């Protein structure tokens with residue numbers, strides 16, 4: 001590449017572009033993960049309105065459905081973030097495998113936590129959960145008695161099925177482990193890494209993941225125990 005082209009594109013033969021660079025992919029994962037995290041927190045707060053009764057939850061859902069700009073803006077942003085996050089994850093895994101063509105005889109877990117070792121299977125399980133979840137509560141094909149627009153009713157009748165509730169609880173625990181590792185590795189990816197503060201970030205990540213899991217899991221549990229009916 002000529003010096004002029006290098007100056008224009010920021011690339012050179014020995015310096016790959018942003019996306020080709022593993023650090024670039026990690027940065028993309030951090031930013032898209034942060035946006036997705038913001039969504040799951042906002043979505044949980046919205047979901048917790050189930051405790052305020054059918055009028056509140058259905059009115060909130062109706063407001064979202066009617067505000068087309070917000071709804072479609074959020075949908076397009078989420079889809080873009082999921083695609084970028086998953087693509088970067090697969091490509092990074094591919095690069096790691098290429099760098100280590102011969103598999104370890106025995107996989108050791110030195111230096112990696114349970115959560116970090118689960119990233120590459122909790123991710124695909126979460127993706128499968130999202131597809132099931134959309135067919136359960138948004139389009140209704142996976143729901144036994146789906147009524148468009150009656151969100152409170154759909155949530156209650158949906159979670160009266162024990163297998164469905166258990167599937168959500170398992171998926172939420174998976175989300176918790178994925179987020180716990182994701183949040184503090186995000187701090188590392190953006191360069192916020194210090195021996196003094198890393199333990200604090202880990203604790204912060206654990207608290208955030210626990211709040212999210214607790215808030216979401218409480219809903220199927222409340223339906224199954226008859227607290228919400």
Ligand code: HEM
Nearest residue numbers: 040043047061075133137138151155168175216217219220
């Ligand atoms: C127990 C936990 C959860 C409950 C009770 C729940 C409930 C719901 C309900 C009722 C809807 C349909 C809303 C409507 O039609 O207006 C919905 C949509 C959705 N949920 Fe969840 N959700 C939960 C967890 C999650 C999680 C963990 C994620 C992401 C990882 C997620 C992602 C979505 C998405 C992407 C939509 C579709 C929004 C749209 O485009 O209309 N949900 N959820």
